[in-house]
Amino acid sequence: MPGLARLLLSPPSCRDLTALRAAVAGKTVLITGASFGIGEATARLFAEAGAQVLLIARSEDKLRALAEGIRATGGRAFVYPLDLYRTQDVGPLAEQLQRRHPRIDVVISNAGKSIRRPALESLERRDLERSLAVNFSSPAALLLALLPRMIAQGEGQVINVSTVSVKPPAAPRWATYQGSKAGFDFWLRSVGLEVREKGVAVSSVYLPLVRTRMSAASDLYRFAPALSALEAAQVIAGAVVRPRERIEPWWLRGQVLAAWLFPGFVDRLLGSLEGWEQARERRRAGRS
Numbered sequence: 001m002p003g004l005a006r007l008l009l010s011p012p013s014c015r016d017l018t019a020l021r022a023a024v025a026g027k028t029v030l031i032t033g034a035s036f037g038i039g040e041a042t043a044r045l046f047a048e049a050g051a052q053v054l055l056i057a058r059s060e061d062k063l064r065a066l067a068e069g070i071r072a073t074g075g076r077a078f079v080y081p082l083d084l085y086r087t088q089d090v091g092p093l094a095e096q097l098q099r100r101h102p103r104i105d106v107v108i109s110n111a112g113k114s115i116r117r118p119a120l121e122s123l124e125r126r127d128l129e130r131s132l133a134v135n136f137s138s139p140a141a142l143l144l145a146l147l148p149r150m151i152a153q154g155e156g157q158v159i160n161v162s163t164v165s166v167k168p169p170a171a172p173r174w175a176t177y178q179g180s181k182a183g184f185d186f187w188l189r190s191v192g193l194e195v196r197e198k199g200v201a202v203s204s205v206y207l208p209l210v211r212t213r214m215s216a217a218s219d220l221y222r223f224a225p226a227l228s229a230l231e232a233a234q235v236i237a238g239a240v241v242r243p244r245e246r247i248e249p250w251w252l253r254g255q256v257l258a259a260w261l262f263p264g265f266v267d268r269l270l271g272s273l274e275g276w277e278q279a280r281e282r283r284r285a286g287r288s
């Protein structure tokens with residue numbers, strides 16, 4: 001993305017590999033959702049900076065290829081396949097991780113499932129249940145299993161890869177994604193207040209649109225300005241190099257303020273856009 005557009009769109013980031021190396025070389029960094037998109041780019045970047053990376057996702061073949069690529073360039077990577085929808089598998093995996101790795105310094109909770117669909121069209125609540133498991137309950141269960149040892153270490157960092165859309169206003173068709181991501185965001189920020197005195201820092205990264213498999217699923221964003229996966233990884237790197245509780249684009253507080261100051265206007269605007277989209281869909285259905 002060109003410099004000016006990045007300046008306008010992106011949260012603060014770290015593009016200085018030397019600074020990242022100083023922060024993570026020799027450390028163990030666990031990344032969920034490392035098989036594609038932002039997680040994959042983050043794993044490559046952190047491994048290049050000298051971190052040992054633990055890679056989690058469902059696509060074992062993708063994780064293995066990524067780990068081999070990292071090892072081929074002298075890095076260290078370990079693969080741990082996991083389906084976060086299977087909440088019952090999270091505890092055993094956390095035990096295995098802690099048995100094999102005496103320290104985990106940074107956890108990047110990145111895996112996520114996005115869905116843009118009218119809530120009433122979600123079949124038998126399956127979308128809701130899946131999204132709550134992948135975006136909230138399983139990442140929370142993983143952290144609950146890992147945090148005691150991070151606290152015993154006396155230091156560590158948890159980074160939540162969140163989205164600007166967990167902030168107001170609520171948007172039509174995003175109920176499941178916004179609800180599950182916002183729930184986890186709130187949960188983790190609350191946990192962060194409890195663990196920071198014990199040496200564990202919690203950072204929430206609110207990303208704008210990023211060009212990945214996830215955003216490609218929606219036509220709506222094809223021409224919208226977006227970060228690349230590497231640029232998003234550099235934002236996450238920034239959260240490690242300069243740990244803060246919130247990493248967000250400068251305009252996000254303006255969005256929240258507008259939704260708070262003019263709730264009726266913002267809701268009417270979003271409602272009109274939804275009405276326009278429904279009418280367009282009816283016209284298309286009528287033509288076919």
Ligand SMILES: NC(=O)c1ccc[n+]([C@@H]2O[C@H](COP(=O)([O-])OP(=O)(O)OC[C@H]3O[C@@H](n4cnc5c(N)ncnc54)[C@H](OP(=O)(O)O)[C@@H]3O)[C@@H](O)[C@H]2O)c1
Nearest residue numbers: 033035036037038057058059083084111112163210212214
């Ligand atoms: N793209 C954006 O515009 C954007 C903007 C703001 C925030 N974000 C957030 O950034 C994070 C990464 O998104 P992305 O854009 O990189 O999407 P992506 O390319 O679709 O990658 C999502 C990652 O999550 C993993 N994942 C999905 N379901 C899983 C499951 N059931 N169990 C284990 N892992 C699972 C995927 O791996 P497998 O399929 O191999 O399991 C993949 O590695 C998400 O949390 C998303 O909410 C994205």
